[in-house]
Amino acid sequence: MWDNLSLKEVVDYAKDPYPSIRQWIKDTGKRAVGSTFADVPEEVIYAFGFLPVTLMGTNKPLKKAPSHLPDNACSLARSNLELVLSYEGDLFDGYVLPQVCDTTQHLSDIWRINFPDKYVESYLAPRQADRPSARYWVKEEIERVMASLTKWSGKKITDADLNEAIKVHNENKALLKEIYEIKKKNPAALTNKEFFAMMKLSQQVDKVEFNKSLNKIKGSLKAENGKGYTDVVLVGITCDPPEIYDLFDEIKLNIVGDTLLVGTRYIQGVVSVNANPVDALTERHFKRGFFTPIHDNVYKNFEEVKALYKETNAKAIIYVHIEFCESQEYDLPDLKAMIRAEGIPMHTLDTEYQTLSLSHVRTRLQAFFESLKGGTL
């Protein structure tokens, strides 16, 4: 299904992966388990023989979600709820839902109440990452979710199963990383949209198959560094709708670094293979970069963004703000001020999952980069 995709197909599948997942389930007889962002250990779900699918909202209209979650909830949460209530719920036999913020805490309750006949488990990763107890808790939670999956599926997994899953997932991340390196140096070799579609699809489809596509695509990429590209760093949680990448491509921006969950923060989740697999998964939890709803050093966000900007030699930072994401909204004013004090140009995009027209985003983005090129920033 996903083992021989062209770049164009990757983009199409990433836009709407669900028909292909439906077909795959039919063909293989396997079952899918959905999750939302962030940090659910996919490897564990995979080791049980399920297809782990990270739900990333829908651009289809909201019908049922608004009566459960008011309009000041972030569009990602509402969009994911809509996705399962109205469109793709039948695909999933169960869900493992992480609670990363107040919104997702309620979301998992609402979800469970609306799917009384399905398996719905919470993954309660710590919301602090700056003390030893966080490590203790991640391990406890991984083990609890494993026990819960065993109870539900009737299957017990071994270290070997888990290590095998880790291997497949690591390979996926390694491939994405290699392709990212090629893209950074050769912006004309593949578009931002194509690259981030790979990132997205990697978290939604079978990786054994998709790794084959990635391998082929990697081999087919030509060294084309192109002309007139501006290197930028993308900061945020996700970047949706995908047409935003078209805007970046149109004005020849080359994303050379990012902090997205559908980007570098995913690749950072490589797990070491020589250790006890649960310990290794626990360690991995702390290798990833800053994630706004999780408490950590209060300057970490800024320090990471600044370091990334310097290390990549980018010309500007684009911050993707998801409307009504409280955590981002508390961070932003200080982050902007600190970045500005460093003399780094930064542009903020206000996004919503259900947005159909990007004309306002386009105008502001164009104006920003014209000023940047004109040296007036």
Place this chain on the structure above:
Amino acid sequence: MSEKLTSKQLSKKITDEYMDEAFHAHELGKLIGYSTAISPVEIFVAHDVIPIYPENHAVANLTAKKGAELCSITENMGYTSHLCAYARSDLAYRKSGITVTKGIPEPDFFLACNAQCFTLTKWFQVLARKGNLPVFVFDTPEYIMDKKAREEIVKYCVLQLKELISFLEEITKKKFDYDRLKEVMKYSAQSSILYKKFLDMAQYKPSPISIFDELIGMAIAVYRRGTQECVDYYQTLCDEIQAKVDQGIGVLPKEKEKYRLYWENLPVWFKFSDHAKLLGSYGGVILTSLYVHAWSFEFDLDKDPLVTLAENYVSRFSNSTIEDRVDMAMDLFKRYSMNSMIMFMNRSCKAVSFAVPTLKDILTKKTGIPALVFESDMGDQRFYAESQVRTRIEAYFETLDALQAKTA
């Protein structure tokens, strides 16, 4: 011999002394720890750290109708209007100095417990960056409905309380005294029992108290628990209310008390006395909400203090599943014989409000009582549409009247 103070006088005395000490903390060799209203403050008290609650200060300003003015200042600083009005009014106070009180002392460090919300953590992070101050997050995973998971959650929380103690020892350069903690816990347990007794007096018919009395009466439980004076205050308060009960005095006279209401969420602070009058004119009294019960802890003094602290803080309504919140509310419906409910969707408080639509659906089904749902903001008047709310309230009571007439 001095005369016994009334609860009102006692409350003022306790508050004045507390604030006076707080403003002189450094001279007294003490530190100020900003804290969330729901947090294991007993540990602060046992270690002589003075807890300050920016939320309480915000309430004073929002009740005095300063919300819109303060929130606009914060929005001009680049914050959005969707954030909690406590946080917005506080950030504006820091910038402008505008307050209807004497203000609050500056923090030395922060303790944020997310059993209440994560907003406070983010808000404290902003304040921490102003002075590069340490923030301790007491992380309380949702108290999900699984016995084994709960045991694990409590273990994780106990581990964190130990970390909190080390954190305090390091900042204050002083060893933590566990015996002192036991003593503080004794006061906290006693005052919590009395506080709950006070809230439960709303069971009487007519009810001697309404939620508006409770919102005033809860203040000492929020910021002075763990002290003898807190115990004394609630003893006095309970005695006063009991005297009312004995004389049959209700918020409304018995024959006028028609609707015993449940309120979901925090109050609309700048409207709460208006709401009391308006509802009273329809024979309605709001008796309770899960919010005021958030401070009726049940500490078990036979347990390790850290365990009973962890168990209590992690299981607050705001950190419980919606199913458990339903059970908690149903318990109140039964015990207080309530026959009506107002479900407030508070734009400020996502942590409480995002459960409200589901809660409303389940509660109306279980009780057979219709609900009045309205959306507004607890502190920012710009989100409050007076005529709309009045019309909704009127229509709601008409529905209830019609229902009552039918059953009669």
